Amino acid sequence: QPAAPQAPGLRSAEQTEPLRWPPLREVAASLRFENRRLEIAVPSAEILNTQVDAGHLRMPDLWNPTYLEIDARGTGPLADGRHVLATTPLANQLGGLARAIDVSGNGDIALQLGVPLNKALPFRYSGELLWEPTSAPNTERTLRLKGTDLQFSGIEGRLRFDDETGIDADEIRANLGRQALEIEVETHGGGSDEARTEIGLHGQTPVARLAEALPSTLWPFANGEFDWHLGLSLRNRDAVQQTPPIDFKLSSKLQGLALSVPAPIGKSASEPRAFRLSGRYQDQWPLPLRVDYAELGALIEIDRAPDGTLAPQRLAIDLSGQPAALPPARSIEIGGALESLDLDPWLDWAAGTDLTALRDGDADDQLQLLPVRLDIDDLRFNALRLNDLEAVLRPQADGRWEIQFNAEQSGHGEIRLPASESQNPLRIRLERLDLRPLVEARGAETEARTADTRADPRTFGRLDLEVEQLHYGDDLLGRLSIQSEPRADGVRFETLSLKGPHVDAGAQAEWLIDATDYVETSLELDANSSAIGELLRESGFYSALSGAAGHVQLDLSWPGGPGDLSLARARGRLDLEVGSGRMLDMEPGVGRMLGILNTGALSRRLSLDFSDLFEDGFTFDRIQGEITIGSGKARIRTLSILAPPADIEISGRTDLVEGVLDQAVVVTPEIGVGLALAGTLAGGPVVGAAVFLADQVTDGAVERLGRYAYRVTGPWRDPLIRRVDTGGSPSVGNLFVGDADETEEKVERKPSAGTTNAAPATREKTSSPFLEDF
Structure with missing residues (x-):
């Protein structure tokens, strides 16, 4: 044979x-x-x-x-x-x-x-x-x-x-390793010079099998199995060549494959996502490839080593289409434009993912990453949104990253990310930042939400943040600086400062975790302001105070991280001292409570109609107070308001969660206003003058006889105010306590914000509940 x-x-x-x-x-x-x-x-x-x-x-x-x-x-x-x-x-x-x-x-x-x-x-x-x-x-x-x-x-x-028709098959089965395949063959344009033979291979492959055949550090982020189709195309007239060019295209909808990374890369197993890998093979190396994945496009060049192994030589990725060309040899280039990007899922993913495997391997075999250039129409980071963002991310040889960007809300910004093993801080510099959207987003959350104890303060590390112009809307607050240092049990914020036109504030804070994994944040704040009224208005907290220089000390702590501050769980102490100023028009409920202060106008106006005083406000000389916070309540140990017409002492508590007041208020008119006025009305100017002279001789004893006490209860926006006994001290005000309930029924309560004005009830001439029976 x-x-x-x-x-x-x-x-x-x-x-x-x-x-x-x-x-x-x-x-x-x-x-x-x-x-x-x-x-x-x-x-x-x-x-x-x-x-x-x-x-x-x-x-x-x-x-x-x-x-x-x-x-x-x-x-x-x-x-x-x-x-x-x-x-x-x-x-x-x-x-x-x-x-x-x-x-x-x-x-x-x-x-x-x-x-x-x-x-x-x-x-x-x-x-x-x-x-x-x-x-x-x-x-x-x-x-x-x-x-x-x-x-x-x-x-x-x-x-x-x-x-005439070439090659045809539609029922061939084979195995590629352990992969079962279905193969179809068809010739198009048979008999012509442009006739082509198309070979199609269909298969379904689990990720585990791909990881065995093509080892990579990226497979841990994929799971499941998916159908795919490999198309091979050969022009018939090229088949006579020793190594004919074969066009190939691997395509799949990737249904059944889950990618555990955030959008726009990640996907669920049930979600279809178009994928295609294409190129031309002619046994010539290096081999260029094209990748299309949804809106993302990439160009890859791979080479074959003498031992037959394949490795990428250069790579270009465009997040919004196909790159124009491959980068220089041994490099990776990434860029593109995105309509939107939410950073929170990426940060959560990075925090909960072991990324060390991505850095494994010989550094000499790794490709150099060129500066990454991104344009993002809408970038979201927690409550912060940046529009029309243009960013350049530059990796450095020592492993750190330098990021420069411009955005509509922040102007120019720079971020320096330290290398993974570096002791250098995360350095952030912003030209400007607007607090208003952050505060508004925070206000939309419930105060009773559970503290996030998942965040470990030991992972926070060093931070060096400066915002040149911190704004609240159109108002400039000042220059913000934050610096932190890690500790064995968490992190300490060594520097928290805000210096601006109306404030000079400094603070220290700690975010710690104990042996039981209990997480707590504490803050010590010391602030001086030349105009507290302007500062509160510009901060968006309060707009009814004019002027008033002051000093505030605050010690506060709460469970959870810095972002978990909740009045329901916070505890601490607030000491304040405010200089002379003026309270302007208030919200209806606030104005009603501060009607207490308007009785002081008796020293300047002997009139029983004080309705306009609620609109003009109240002038004071000084405010001093000490307030403790805990269990969702603010307890006023002492709060003194000293004013030309009257001194006001407030004590009691406020439910910070429900917004309910339970306070005692004592008004002590100056120069015996209460008694002098009563004496004037009863006995004429001579009696009133005698009362005034007696007060001066007795060092205010007569004045103390003119004190009035009130009980303030109910919701903050619409409290109920009742006159009560002064507690055993002789006082002219006690003469009218027995009529308090009856008088209360006659007092018209101002409607809360958002309610319609009702017709006035039959009542005394005065509009202040503190002037009944005068």
Whole structure:
């Protein structure tokens, strides 16, 4: 039995030996002549190592020969079929394909040939390859693409081919490693110069199998399995080349694959996301590839090492389309434009993900990341939003990052991210920052929300933040500085300062965790202001105070992190001292409570109609107070308001969660106003003057006799104010306490904000509840 001849040598993709058919051996044949027709039946023969078990040769017209028609069927090695495609006249159409593969195993073949007997006629062929399922030993069928590690095994199905339509198959099954495949083959434009053969491979692959075949540090962020389709396209006229160019496209909707990273990269398993990897393979390296993933595009260039391993050489990524070109060698370039980006999910993801594996590997093999350039229409970070953001992120050789950006809300900004093992701080510089959207977003949250104890203050590290112009809306608050230092049990904010036109404030704070994982934040604040009224107005807290220089000390602590401050859980102490100022128009409920203060106008106006005083406000000389905070309540230990017409002492508590007051107020008019006025009304100016003189002689004893006491209860915006006994001290005000309830019914209560004004009830002339019976 002769061995199968080897494929002839090739030079520049041209045959150096003539194309010819291998000889038939061991032929059993019978000839039949009928008129001008010749038929040869070949029940058995051998061609190479293939056994022919049914063959016919026909020449319909011996007098006018055109074609020798050959039909043959046989079984033999797939290598024989590859040899026939490469060395016979079939090589003119299929020789390049044959030379691109190695095969093993056996199969069945049916072949129909039209061998022209006239040089003007074309060669004709058609046939079918059949691979039946088999379990016999040593019959494994394989096909390997030369120059790659791709080897298909377990091939089953039927492949058809002819000179007009090309190759066609739709029911071939094979395995690529452990991956089961379905293969389809189709020729487009058969018979034309632009005819192409399309090969499609379908499969479903779990991520675990991909991680085994293609090791990468990125696989831990993927989970599931997904369907995919690999399309190979070969132009038929290129098949004669030794290494024909093959266009390929790997595509998938990625349904079933979950990517555990935030948007716009991440996705759930059920969400479809278009993916495509495409390129042209011709055994030439490096090999350029194109990637399309939803709106993201990338260009990759990979190279093959002498040991056959593949590695990327350069990469360009555009978050909003396809990059224009590849970057320089051994580098990565990232850029693009995004309509929106939410940073919170990315920060949460980074905090809860072990990213050390991404930095594994030999630094010499890693590509250099070039400056990252991003344009983001709407960037969200917690309650902070930045519009029209333009950012450049520059990685440094020592592992740190330098970020420069411009945004509508912040102006120019710079961020310096330290290297992972560095002791340097996170350095942030902002040209300006508006607090209003942050405060408004904070106000929309419930005060009773649970503190976030998941954040570990030990991971906060060093921070160096400066905001050159801190604003609240259009008002400038000043220059903000924050500096922090880590501790073994958390972090201490060494510097918290705000210096502006109306404030000079400094503070220290600690954010700590104990052995039971209890997290707490504490703050010590010392602030001076030349105009507290202006500062409160510009901060958006209070707009009814004018002037008033002052000093405030605050010690406060609460469970959770700095962002978990809640009046329901905070505890501490507030000491304040405010200089002279004026309270202007108030909210209806606040104005009603501060009607207490308006009684002092008696020293300047002996009139019973004080309704306009609620609109004009109240002038004071000094306010001093000490307030403790705890269990959701503010307890006023002492709060003194000293004013020319009267001194006011307030004590009691305020429910900070429910907004309910329970306070005692004592008004002590100056120069015995209460008694002097009563004496004037009862006995005339002489009696009033006598009372005034007695007060001066007794060092205010007469004045103390004129005290009035009140009880303030109910909601902050609409409190109930009742006159009560002064508590045993002799006072003219006590003379009217018995009528308090009756008088209270006569007092018209001002409507709360948002309510309509009701018709005035029948009542005394005065509009102040503290002037009843005067």
